[in-house]
Amino acid sequence: MKTKTRISIFWYRRDLRLDDNAGLYHALKSTYPVLPIFIFDQNILEKLNDKKDRRVAFIHQALVEIQEKLAVLGSTVIVKYGKPATIWQEILQEYDVAEVYTNHDYEKYAIERDREIGTLLNAKGIAFYTFKDQTIFEKNEVLSGAGTPYTVFTPYSRKWKETLNDFYLKSYPNELYNHNFFQHAIIEMPTLKEIGFESIIGEVFPKKDIREELIRKYDELRDIPSILGTSHLSVHLRFGTVSIRKLVQKAIRLNEKWLNELIWRDFYMNILYHFPHISEGKSFRKEYDNIIWRNNDLEFQKWCEGKTGYPIVDAGMRELNKTGFMHNRVRMITASFLIKHLLIDWRWGEAYFAQKLLDFDFSANNGGWQWASSSGCDAAPYFRIFNPTSQTQKFDPELKYIKKWIPELNSFDYPKPIVEHSFARERVLKVYKEALERK
Template sequence: MDTIFWFRRDLRLFNNFALYDAIESGCHDAVFCVTPEQWVQHGVAPIQVDLLKRRVAYLGPLLSEHGIKLHVLNCKDYTSSVSVLCDFISEQGVKSIYANKEYEINEQLRDSQFVSWANQSDINIHYYDGDLIAPPGTVTTKNGDMYKVFTPFKNAWLKQYQDTHFHFNALPDTFPAISWNCCDLLQSDGCSSKWPVDDETLSKVIHRFIDEKLTDYKESRDFPAVKGTSGLSPYIALGIVSTHQLVALVQQRHVDVLKSAKSNLFTWVNELVWREFYRHLLVAFPSLNKYKNFNEKYDAVKWRQDDADFKSWCEGKTGYPLVDAAMRQLNETGWMHNRLRMVVASFLTKHLLIDWRKGERYFMQHLIDGDLASNNGGWQWAASTGCDAQPYFRIFNPITQSERFDPKGDFIRKFIPELKNVPDKQVHFPHKYLASIGRSDDYWPAIVDHKAARERALAAFKV
């Protein structure tokens, strides 16, 4: 085997140019490294590990149909994966490796160690920027610096790509089919079964969103009781679908989608550009990988160390229905609506004045779409410590957020059935109503007063 492809978080055959070039170079073999101890160290959610393993198990026979054998290598962590992969390469006589880049700091360290060994062993490595439309460092200011505000970054990104019509490259001619048996290393006790991993179903999901929901996305995306989002974030996080592929599909229906950032149609693409922005930041400012505040002046904020309040937040027992319903959604399903991610993050960091890093870690441990760059960026945005973050004096009121985005309480009642008989107007903060009918025990009391919490947060951040 002269050439192999190294799968990482790019678990797809479509729009995988590194894989295509490997095949054109005669690649008959691919590898994937199972690294359970690294996943634990990174706090990867069990539901995401399960989705990842199911997808790799699906890819095995799919690759075999194209004459490519997938080798699943047993490694403890990234350090182990380097030595295991080097041994595999030496034993098999591999001369050339193709892979897509990963940008997080531990992944970069792993790759630098591997490159060092490969250079000494006369092995050719071909790395591609398959995770992004704009590779890190290609969208910069006139001085060559990384943008620190999203809108100028987006405008520069658009200027660079607005005249580009993205397209798919067909899978090149492959080889006669071979057999492949599922590896025991891909067995899992996770619970991602509600998320399909086959390409046929995913194609239907993608086209249904683009054909039927995209035009209404701007108006419906903030209402958690409505299925107005794409639901593709878990697949983007694992590279099962690529942003390049998604933008190309949108362009097939709406040719001018990149012509104006103000159009309704661009609103969803804008979310993909935010993802690119956070990834560029992760590369430009490596300290973000280490959970440092982007804005160092907020290092002076004295976060509260209150385990009881944090536990109440984690369990969805804050006494604020929208916050509690959102946390129940996360704990029960492994996913949370994007609007609610902002609401619960604001509540933890502003109302409870608890360090954003604790919330960020909890999200990673539970989200099926956990992604360091986006998760870190989103949490620092909510905590006002990040790049182009929400100003510290803008503090979400969880009651008015509930009244605005779940007006009839449909989402709240779905995850807090104890409130199913509370009238619509009272369901957003039901304590007085429940007390008036002698049912205070139906729902836990509010752990903090909104006005007092807001004043406490303002005082802490002003310092």
């Protein structure tokens, strides 16, 4: 009987790259040859109603790229579909596993999943190591002088920058240890169809190369939705196909405003870690849970479809529905409109964005929606209500963005405004004021 080779396993999740990968680096430096795995998690995928979900297709494409690179090294990545506990039982039966390596994940389900798998592995005498990889600073690494977590971005970012040094930015030289991948014939990964999804013909995902000239002009161009003024790297950050350390190195050299956007990611993950009640559908500032929402289903549907009669809002929603992307300035406008103009619970909008955004990340999405609803940390004050008309005049004065997504703009086919701005403004101010005065 042939003896199985004793191996380490690296478990890919939201870190889909070979280079500058903390957990993979430590695995490759371990005593045993390393076999990477990825699990298409049935617990997550079965909740996705759209079987042409772009995120699943993006992950699949990233895994194909990893597989091609590993083939050159004489190795493979094992890709499975199912419930993690079941898949791990199968892996442990098939391979002689000494250690398992992975990177931290900060979301509620991921923490519970990792606790379950860690317990399973430890019960079999298998070490389970996890590392920081998707943030520069996490957990308690950036705290106030009083030792408390920051809830306002500006002082957090100041302390973040003060704390930063070369140690935190140093890339992991994974390539020096590529010879430690477990030598294994390529194992065919399941197709999208085999895991219950469909590919989208002609779908082109954002490139992960950094356009330096664009980053240099980021602070000048980032609020103009009709041009390519942002990096479109958010999906790559979400799934770890690029290294946050390498992006921060670039940002320090190229543009501090862009650096601040990367710091916002750390900030919102910091909030999620220290204030886990936000992952249970609760407002960060609990008094805002007293708001009595109108929650009109028909108006919500019109917002979703981009048929509110407010062109900048409708253009944004149509862009989202068509591409899985929405310009950040327009995200703020559409979110503010749903909450403040229609008095629809921010959680409805948060859930819709969670379904549609290619770059959906719980902490950032929740942070953005709670900012718009004034219920979050460092949020816009409740009396700040975006006027879609003035926002259009400021950021899309020639209607280039709007006309791209609303070809029927000046025809009878385009709907009349769903609500009058000044009426909506007075209504929401009254509702918010009453809610915040309620004990």
